[in-house]
Amino acid sequence: MVKAKKKFGQNFLKDETVLNKIIQSMSNDNLQVVEIGPGLGDLTKKLLQHKKVVAFEIDDDMCQVLKSDLKVFLQNGSLDLKCIDVLEYWQEDNLLNNKYNLVANLPYYIATKIILKLLKDDNCVNIIAMIQKEVAEKFCAKSNDKEYGFISIISELVGNKEILFDVSPHSFNPPPKVTSSVLKIEKKDAFIGNNGIFQSKKEFSNFEKFLRVCFSAPRKTLRKNLSAYNKQILQQAFSKINIDINLRPHQLPNVKYLELFKILKVKDEQNNRK
Secondary structure, eight states: OOOOOGGGTOOEEOOHHHHHHHHHTSOSSOOEEEEEOOTTSHHHHHHTTTSOEEEEOOOHHHHHHHHHHTHHHHHHTSEEEEOSOHHHHOOSSOSSSSOEEEEEEOOGGGHHHHHHHHHHOTTEEEEEEEEEHHHHHHHHOOTTSTTOOHHHHHHHHHEEEEEEEEEOGGGEESOOSSOEEEEEEEEOTTOBSTTSSBSSHHHHHHHHHHHHHHTSSTTSOHHHHTTTSOHHHHHHHHHHTTOOTTOOGGGSOHHHHHHHHHHHHHHHHHHHHO
8 A cells, every 4th residue: 555655745535525625616617627646546437537636746656556557547538647756847938738727636845936926927827726724825825924925925816715624633634733724716807918917937036036125023013024126216116106114025915016116126227127
């Protein structure tokens, strides 16, 4: 019998009720599903009753189990199993060349990184991911919440998000030490491009880097975290969009962060042209 490997963050979801609730949460469209970390395939089997699935599994032992247990689906083309680290397969471009939805029980140690990449992926339409509850709360936090941070802002700008339900450690084998939550993000249309919030993926990535600086020291004021910028330019930007110079990062709404980023970006470009 194949055992869960700690290095891959494996906790196998065995609770039929939870598995069925995830399936019921899926969008009613014809898009194929991407699953990252299928493990022993309990969720995969249920997904395959409704959708075509592309599954990424890093663990060779798990891949052998999946190839055996899901042989029929591999043969009829319903399942495309890729035995590879999804982060190696997935470079800067989109994960797939066609539109898809993500439905997965993500390993805790890479969940945030994976979801941030999904948010930038033009072809990813919707996300249903089981992750650590604490991380799900950060994605869904609003300004003035203690959990509010850069991932809250990015996900708010990119899509509509909600925590669907929590999942007890007892639903897994082996049980993790924390409670999980199923997070759903329905992405907005064309947030990158000529008519989008960001003109390019590069600009979106630069905004993420900017936010990381803004929240680098959450207890300091936002102005202090941005002290690398010219003091006069920063004061002018704060004044233009009515930001109190004493505000801390968690107190500023996401729209204000976007406005501030755009102003400072223009100033940087003007200075670079001089």
